[in-house]
Amino acid sequence: MTSLYQLHQFATEVLTDHGIEDASLEAEVLLLDFFGYTRTAYILNLQTEVQSKDLRRIKGWLKKRARRIPLAYISRKAYFMDHLYDVRPGVLIPRPETEGLIEVFEEKCKTYSPDVIFDIGCGSGILAIEAALRYPGAKVYAWDISRKAIATTLQNKVRHQVPNLEVLNRDFFSDRKRWASILSKASVPIILTNPPYIPDEHIALLQDEVRLYEPKRALKGGSDGLIFYRALIKGFIGFGCVVICEIGIDQKPPLSQFLDYKGLSEYEFIADIHGIPRILVINFRNLMQ
Numbered sequence: 001m002t003s004l005y006q007l008h009q010f011a012t013e014v015l016t017d018h019g020i021e022d023a024s025l026e027a028e029v030l031l032l033d034f035f036g037y038t039r040t041a042y043i044l045n046l047q048t049e050v051q052s053k054d055l056r057r058i059k060g061w062l063k064k065r066a067r068r069i070p071l072a073y074i075s076r077k078a079y080f081m082d083h084l085y086d087v088r089p090g091v092l093i094p095r096p097e098t099e100g101l102i103e104v105f106e107e108k109c110k111t112y113s114p115d116v117i118f119d120i121g122c123g124s125g126i127l128a129i130e131a132a133l134r135y136p137g138a139k140v141y142a143w144d145i146s147r148k149a150i151a152t153t154l155q156n157k158v159r160h161q162v163p164n165l166e167v168l169n170r171d172f173f174s175d176r177k178r179w180a181s182i183l184s185k186a187s188v189p190i191i192l193t194n195p196p197y198i199p200d201e202h203i204a205l206l207q208d209e210v211r212l213y214e215p216k217r218a219l220k221g222g223s224d225g226l227i228f229y230r231a232l233i234k235g236f237i238g239f240g241c242v243v244i245c246e247i248g249i250d251q252k253p254p255l256s257q258f259l260d261y262k263g264l265s266e267y268e269f270i271a272d273i274h275g276i277p278r279i280l281v282i283n284f285r286n287l288m289q
Contacts, residue, residue, distance in 0.1 A: 002055060005046040007031065011062055018066035030065065033075040034058055068208040080126045083133075086155045090148040092123045092218040097272060098194050101246050102130045104270055104279045105192060112242055112285075114138050116186035118179065120172045120193040120232070121145075123218060125153030125165075127192045132162040140165045141182065143172040146217065173231055180239070189241040195228035197221040197248040226254060229280075233262055236284050243282040252277040 002010075011027035020026050032042055034057070050058075064074050072078040072093045078085050080094040081102055087093055115138050119128035122142035132140040142165060144150050150169040157165050172179065183189050198219045203211060210219070221227055225248055236243060247255060252269050259267050259282070266283035 002050050003046065004031065004042070004048050004050055007050050007055070007058065008046075011058070014062045014066060020065065026065070026071070030061060030071060030075075031058070033071065033077065034061065068212060070209045070213055073213060078124075081130055083130070083160065085124050085126055085129075086152055086159060087124055088148060088152050089213065090215055091146065091152045092149075092214055094124060094126045097278065098126070098246055100270075100272055101127065101192065101194060101244060101279055104281065105131060105190065105244055106134065108190070108242060108244065108281065109135070112188050112190060114188045114190040116182060116189040117141070118189065118191040118193075119143070120191065121149075121195055121218070121228075122153050122167070123149050123194075125149075125156045125167070127194065128153065128165055128167075129156055129160050129162050131190075131192060132165045133160060136162075136164055138164060141168060141179070142166070143168045143170055143175065143179075145169070145171045146215065148215075149218075173235065176235070183239045183241060186241075189239070191232075191236070191241055191243045192245070193228075193232070193243070194246040195221065195232070197225045197228065197246070197251065199223060199225040221248075224254065225251060226258070229255060230258060233259065233264070233282070236282075237262065237264075238284075240285045242285065243280075245280050246278060247280050249276050249278070252280075255280060 008027050008031060011030060012024045015023035015026050061074050065071060070093055072087045073089045076087055078087045078094045081099055085094060114135060117131045117138050117140045119142040122128050122144045125142055128140050128142035142153055147169060150167055153167050196219050198221055200220050200223055203220060264282060266286060268281050269277035270279040272278045
């Protein structure tokens with residue numbers, strides 16, 4: 001017989017032997033995900049016997065994690081803004097730092113109450129769904145070129161019951177006729193996006209969990225990491241929207257230079273809790289084409 005406590009010890013040893021950092025914490029999170037426990041329930045059940053069928057499955061999870069497969073791909077779930085989301089291999093895993101984008105969105109909506117919201121490159125749909133939950137009266141559109149991302153977003157749409165979300169399996173920049181028509185009829189459109197912003201040559205330097213398993217298309221931002229931003233900024237000139245996007249930790253200077261070059265002055269960079277500029281807000285509403 002194996003108790004949950006003993007299983008935690010075993011899992012910690014396995015993960016330690018395979019070089020996983022914070023192995024004890026990782027083991028706990030893995031077991032929490034597997035059993036669906038809160039941490040309080042987990043502690044209360046440490047002496048509970050683990051059934052043999054569960055033990056076999058958990059050992060399978062540990063073998064995958066030892067190969068550096070991200071836990072979210074093993075458990076098929078991740079939390080974002082305290083909400084549970086379905087996740088699958090081939091779709092970018094939600095990051096805690098991206099929650100800052102939703103926090104900025106909420107703050108900006110005190111000034112701009114949106115009737116239309118875009119999520120460009122929606123992945124698992126976290127930005128679109130969080131926005132749709134906060135503004136059920138707004139129409140939310142989510143684009144992604146990846147079929148896996150769209151399937152995951154649709155799963156999460158059902159999970160969170162957001163009927164005001166439309167999901168589009170298309171390349172956003174090739175779908176200009178559609179979104180331009182939507183924007184031309186909107187009163188206060190807000191665009192949310194967490195684009196690919198890692199310079200291509202830096203991909204090889206990422207940790208194994210990201211480099212080996214997460215989709216390159218959702219990570220690679222061209223030679224300087226800015227290819228998406230340039231297309232986005234050029235595309236929205238002439239439309240009265242507010243753009244809120246996540247940026248890389250060293251991208252404020254080149255983005256400032258490009259925005260100034262394009263004649264844009266109503267923009268701001270917002271720092272995270274570490275003082276690093278991570279969110280860019282661009283106001284196109286007062287700009288004439």
